[in-house]
Amino acid sequence: MNYIFDVDGTLWDTTEIVAIAWNDAVEDAGLGEELGRFIKADMLKKEFGKPMDVIIDDLFPGQTQDKKDEIMLRVKIREQEYVSGCTEDLSYPGVVDTIKKLAEDNGLYIVSNCQEGYIPLVTDKLGITEYIKDQECFGTTGLLKADNIRLVLERNGISAEDAVYIGDTKGDYDSALEAGVGFIYAAYGFGDPVPVPGYEGRKIDSFTELNA
Numbered sequence: 001m002n003y004i005f006d007v008d009g010t011l012w013d014t015t016e017i018v019a020i021a022w023n024d025a026v027e028d029a030g031l032g033e034e035l036g037r038f039i040k041a042d043m044l045k046k047e048f049g050k051p052m053d054v055i056i057d058d059l060f061p062g063q064t065q066d067k068k069d070e071i072m073l074r075v076k077i078r079e080q081e082y083v084s085g086c087t088e089d090l091s092y093p094g095v096v097d098t099i100k101k102l103a104e105d106n107g108l109y110i111v112s113n114c115q116e117g118y119i120p121l122v123t124d125k126l127g128i129t130e131y132i133k134d135q136e137c138f139g140t141t142g143l144l145k146a147d148n149i150r151l152v153l154e155r156n157g158i159s160a161e162d163a164v165y166i167g168d169t170k171g172d173y174d175s176a177l178e179a180g181v182g183f184i185y186a187a188y189g190f191g192d193p194v195p196v197p198g199y200e201g202r203k204i205d206s207f208t209e210l211n212a
Contacts, residue, residue, distance in 0.1 A: 006167035009189030094208035146178035
């Protein structure tokens with residue numbers, strides 16, 4: 001089987017440290033006095049999984065496009081800086097060992113709506129780079145998640161029937177359906193207990209259940 005992973009809310013949770021980075025980026029953009037340090041981890045959990053420009057629109061609806069673009073640039077810089085410098089283990093329990101075990105008999109990939117450079121940062125921090133065969137993200141291609149899933153499948157000669165996407169939000173579920181791949185819901189992540197009402201697909205309450 002070929003497993004394609006989401007990142008935030010599936011492999012790890014960086015929202016506490018990233019909230020600090022975002023608030024510092026707001027101050028860098030000269031909006032600290034106007035907006036204050038209003039961004040909280042729980043707020044980001046509701047936004048992560050969306051492309052960065054959508055998150056910026058959601059969090060800064062009253063700003064001009066030029067100011068939103070500036071905030072986005074400063075957020076990217078601060079986020080990379082703070083996450084790369086973090087010494088805490090931000091991964092969910094058992095992620096690294098499970099990845100290593102799965103890689104023995106399966107193809108492992110990552111597709112996210114994150115910014116360019118974020119996935120290599122994740123795999124480097126977790127020490128799993130050698131186990132991930134390919135990766136793709138919105139920040140690199142400008143494509144949404146379903147299209148990036150298809151892109152990874154095409155590049156690696158994988159049929160949709162032989163792939164499953166693991167994610168923690170309704171958006172992940174919708175993307176998997178659109179791409180025609182299977183789906184496993186990470187119920188421990190940032191989303192609701194189920195991605196959609198009446199969901200009867202596979203659901204895991206711990207990443208380690210992928211080895212079950």
